[in-house]
Amino acid sequence: MTCDDVQHRRRKVIRMENAIDTGTTAWILISASLVLLMTPALALFYGGMTRSKSVLNMMMMSYGAMGVIGVIYVLWGWSMSYSSESVMGIFGNPFTHFGLADTITDSAGEYILSDGLPTVVDVGFQVTFAIITVALISGAIADRARFGTWLVFAGLWATFAYFPMAHMVWGGGLLSGDGPFASIAEPIDFAGGTVVHINAGVAALVLALILGVRKGFGKSPMRPHNLPLVMTGAGLLWFGWFGFNAGSAYAADGGAGLAWVNTTTATAAAMLGWLLVERLRDGHATSLGAASGIVAGLVAITPAAGDVSPLGAIPLGIIAGALSAMAVGLKYRFGYDDSLDVVGVHLVAGLWGTVALGFLATGSGLFYGGGLNQLWVQIIIALVAVVFSAVVTAVIALILKATMGWRIDSDVEVMGIDQGVHAESGYDFTGGSGRLASVGVASREALPGAEGPARSEGTTTDIDTTDTRETRS
Amino acid sequence: MTCDDVQHRRRKVIRMENAIDTGTTAWILISASLVLLMTPALALFYGGMTRSKSVLNMMMMSYGAMGVIGVIYVLWGWSMSYSSESVMGIFGNPFTHFGLADTITDSAGEYILSDGLPTVVDVGFQVTFAIITVALISGAIADRARFGTWLVFAGLWATFAYFPMAHMVWGGGLLSGDGPFASIAEPIDFAGGTVVHINAGVAALVLALILGVRKGFGKSPMRPHNLPLVMTGAGLLWFGWFGFNAGSAYAADGGAGLAWVNTTTATAAAMLGWLLVERLRDGHATSLGAASGIVAGLVAITPAAGDVSPLGAIPLGIIAGALSAMAVGLKYRFGYDDSLDVVGVHLVAGLWGTVALGFLATGSGLFYGGGLNQLWVQIIIALVAVVFSAVVTAVIALILKATMGWRIDSDVEVMGIDQGVHAESGYDFTGGSGRLASVGVASREALPGAEGPARSEGTTTDIDTTDTRETRS
């Protein structure tokens, strides 16, 4: 390969350097680790918010995304995102670097570098973004989705929505500085407002509409079962987000430092913004509000982290928190069951952060005397992202609906998806009764003393869906 | 600005360098992230220790500190701490660098560097220290403080106690190597024994005294409701503390490595010390003891991490653990309700660590043939910190008592501050009964079917404080 084979994020000129920058390499290695941690953190954030009967399924949707995307990214994900053989500026050729061919070392066996950073380190960094983006979507379909369908969706959506979007914005495609809109102003998406948050937020809305509401939505109480888990998740997300945003500076330098400080400032402000709305509207500042405000702030600063000042990050954050706090109620009015508010938080704050750059970008933003061009181009890339994600998600989700089916049995939904689908319970604090019936050694024998043959048909039928059949005697 | 505008931690000579050290920058970026994580970790540590009816409020005091300090630090916190325009060696001029003016880039638009580290990265590192210090205090006032008053206190205390103390010790002020006591020996506070732990520990004692005891203190059982949470918090604190201590070396070098090894060694030793006291005194080594010993060790090694040998860290740690294990009972004897033992752990271990340097500092300590000077100066800075913090905290807390009020209604205290103040419950494992009454869309409508108008007066009145008024029929 030649070094100009790869187009990458915010760098127009790709040059092969002889010297590695170990400081930057260390920073991207740890940033990648931090972003990977965000997915388990998200699993906590989401898992704590569901009812206790679905906590495991909720977490499993995030972990499942780690499994699927973790494998396909090295196969075709990297190539579709960053191959210089771009297909109409929409996606990269999946075969150029299939299986990371010609990506890790050059013909001399030396690690390929780009701006002092080994490309393989960048691969690690990028895979974590793909994983978390897919995992984010799962918040919209809590308690009711078939796990198998979700896993297949994860793979398809990453392939047809995420990798192309990453290519368009960061890989030199349509929405990048090399794309057609750059003539107005260079579009800014520092760390993923369009690629990650608008993309996932729109997909969440589409899935919520296609799957339909949960039994009892808008009537039964569906309150978070474990708020300390939610807060822990939010705290770990904040921590991991430093890799996401400050890592996206692609260097251990002042730019990374600015992104770091902006991330903290905007997030703190957004927490206060959300709490303020709650205090005024509902009379109480809640811990779920604080956790949600944190995430809204992190989302909003994502596209802007390197291009606003800390003073600009304050209003950006406050407004993000307040907007999202108001937006989470819309699902009740419009009747879509976006269970954990992916739309209200990620789509709304993602749009706000992307568009706010039109005002607040130091240099090119309206408030900094830059005129309307930046605002204009930010709106365009946001809209393109919305439309692209909506169409691709709808097509994938409808095909899956027709083929594999999305919804679990409604009785299983009532009993709880954890027991019904995963044959587990999240918690057992009493060490309650029950018997060990059989053990799955390779040959799956019944234990001595277990009654009858092992019930291989699983548990989902053991509930009150059928009538006399299920009697004991 | 000129580069000598900022005085900073342990560096006498501030010079403008042309070359960034990306390794050091990477290390301080991640150290800042680690220290930021300490506050959510503290929220777990503290939250698990309260009763389940107050876990959310306990966590919210930490998260609230992140919100408030995260915003004010970039406004005036940095300037009050590190502006070279010192006001009597006590605090920096808040206006010199208000809003990080002249802090991030120089007139040529280049990131300002100091010793190879971009100053904006240092800002990020410093804000996390301010946050955690404020959050530490909250352990003294579990279950009973108005949340609004706490948020205001957080902002005032950071402004009048923390920023000045940071200035005095690290910003070239009174207690620094440039201060008057340096003629005896250069005071040592590597990573915050005075600024963070003595400061917060004294504030905790003062607040506990001013707020008074909880209902049932010393009689009702107030045992930790979730010890795995406490242990998780302690584990994450240990992890985060590497940023705190080894990051305070301000370089990715052997000094950071020494601080890292000392941190681990002293903490391990302190855990054993605490467990030993428990085993001998109570007959049982407990998990709460292990978690507490960890924190005591981390606190004690904080001021000393760069200035003792690993062999010295062992006795320093063991004694810290043992001393704190003995000190936590004092609140029952003296009747102050320092609910989660901020005094017993942070003040006691913080004092010990600061003073122990007089004996154990390699080079200048008594045991290393350095005579009494170091000991003497360590005692002085500890005492100054105690007096300063006590006075400032008392003034702030008494003013707030007179104006906003500190205590929640005693019936709300019995019912639980989570329900009363935040209108939430920490856990709901049974998916119990309840109805969705109304939803807070922007216009806050009642749901169809919800009885009567939305109760905007909140929940706190729905408890047995009033009599016949609250009957249903």
Add this chain to the structure above:
Amino acid sequence: MTCDDVQHRRRKVIRMENAIDTGTTAWILISASLVLLMTPALALFYGGMTRSKSVLNMMMMSYGAMGVIGVIYVLWGWSMSYSSESVMGIFGNPFTHFGLADTITDSAGEYILSDGLPTVVDVGFQVTFAIITVALISGAIADRARFGTWLVFAGLWATFAYFPMAHMVWGGGLLSGDGPFASIAEPIDFAGGTVVHINAGVAALVLALILGVRKGFGKSPMRPHNLPLVMTGAGLLWFGWFGFNAGSAYAADGGAGLAWVNTTTATAAAMLGWLLVERLRDGHATSLGAASGIVAGLVAITPAAGDVSPLGAIPLGIIAGALSAMAVGLKYRFGYDDSLDVVGVHLVAGLWGTVALGFLATGSGLFYGGGLNQLWVQIIIALVAVVFSAVVTAVIALILKATMGWRIDSDVEVMGIDQGVHAESGYDFTGGSGRLASVGVASREALPGAEGPARSEGTTTDIDTTDTRETRS
């Protein structure tokens, strides 16, 4: 000392460099922190898997390992592992660097460097490996081991099994590139397949056999009490493992990046492998399976992280997950109570990863045209590790059995080891009844109002082991 005094991991030529590499130093500092975090993460992973009555003891075995090993490592652990005074290639002289003598600074007071990395940073990195290895073993003896015996075992096992094994493999000993088997092919153990996982896995098997089964093993249900904790633990382990594997590259470079990517790829694949076996065999893909698959993948890639390609990591991972999923049932067939499947996960996946290198090592593996030599030498080092660990563990454990005793009273086991041994309960969600009887101030007085003298004999006798004695009246 001279610089060639220390032999270290994968580096044949040790040279003293004048220049520190701050990027690498930053990376190893954070890697050490990440690996330290793995032990609390393991405590969550293990703690969530026990019944709620033993969660604290389970976590305490991990934390206890941190206490004991954290202290002895700086005393003699480093010296036994890496002293160049090797005793027959089996262990290093514990006195050469006792207390880190001649390890941190040279006679000129400069930090000793090796390949640009301060040796003291390496000490920090190494201590974390020793801690986690010991902690891993505890999964085999859940619910039933005396805590004191465990702590002593931890110290002895580290000294006689871990430090020697580290010396043999990484310290220039028998199993290293300087050992006798290197003439066949250079043995590969990138980050600890033999030293950590086979070593701990065999020790776990031996302990499980020596301690015997729990009351009710194979009959009573012993299901995980808190699966979200287990999943959180697995997520944090994955995060920490980046330090373990990519840190073992000993540089912030492309090699670290490759290890990072391989770690993620193999782990994702192993999760899918485990879930697939479950889906086919049991009918349900479980969250415990996902968490376990993650750990199996991390274990298997550990020895191989730097020496396979990402494409090779996929089958390596899938097979690791599938093998372990099948192996965890063996304990029921053979009747050893390896409570949390240390054997099924760490021993099986550790053996597989070590041996798989014989096929998959790029360059020397069978599938890469390298012939059988690599396979042959990998089998040899695995076998030597198995035998060495088995013998040493058996001797230590049997001596402890004869002297201190391993098992707690069987009534305490039924009541729960947390209450019986640690005098604590993991959770109290109801804020249940109870009285504060006395407080352990230094002088341990009874509270005014507490009935009778403080019961210093503890709690373990207060259960139904004795008969009429324990009546109230």
Add this chain to the structure above:
Amino acid sequence: MKLITAVIKPHQLDEVKEALEAYGISGMTETEASGYGRQRGHSEVYRGAEYTVDFVPKVRLEVLVEDLDARSVVDVIVKAASTGRIGDGKVWVLPVEDVARVRTGEHGVAAI
């Protein structure tokens, strides 16, 4: 006076509560319970080992009523709690000798 105890499915609780309130009963005490009967439990699988959980979550309601109301209250509960499926539960009636209201110290029917 009578004590009516009803063991019902958890998600019928709100319906039963509302039916009772509509009938004029405005006090009751609820406990979480687990039931064993014709309705089968479920099984769970942990690392390949299958556990059978025989008990099914139920809610146990206690309602003190005047003698005359007993029969109708049982009917009200049965009607509201019924889903027509196995495991809907049981209702039983016990004779009560005395009732006291703690707050006032009243006894008998007035205390209900």
Add this chain to the structure above:
Amino acid sequence: MKLITAVIKPHQLDEVKEALEAYGISGMTETEASGYGRQRGHSEVYRGAEYTVDFVPKVRLEVLVEDLDARSVVDVIVKAASTGRIGDGKVWVLPVEDVARVRTGEHGVAAI
């Protein structure tokens, strides 16, 4: 023999237990319960959606007593449990036909 059931406020449990012990009763069984009555529940707000929780935490005590003690034990409980506020709870008395102590197999009053 009688079975006295008391539904009281959770933080009165220790007081009631001590009063019973003082009276000479040294056995009882406690269950966690939730009560519905004149005392109102509370509401909670999650992301702006308000939930009403109607049931209030209570503790349910059961005490087996000899016939003669029944009236006085009810009084002891009412006195100890009372705070004078809405929601203090109820006490009721049921007739018991037989009691057995599991450990010894004894029946009747001796088994209490």
Add this chain to the structure above:
Amino acid sequence: MKLITAVIKPHQLDEVKEALEAYGISGMTETEASGYGRQRGHSEVYRGAEYTVDFVPKVRLEVLVEDLDARSVVDVIVKAASTGRIGDGKVWVLPVEDVARVRTGEHGVAAI
């Protein structure tokens, strides 16, 4: 009809359930409870402060039976629940006036 209530040690539950099933009883309702009696609780120590927990975990079983079965069922339970140690628990029998099965609306013995 009778209602048999048994307060037993938690780890005897499975044995009791199996004994009842062997006897022919195939329905019961279980609640978690805490007992206070001759069996002492335990104490716990948190940061040197010792807490005494007086109540011991128990399981509370309720079984509706026909009149004739009552005596034998009590015996079956006593036998299966007994470990011979303090704290094994109590069993008591209450008269029941009516029973209804929610699903079918049946009353009386048929509803058990």
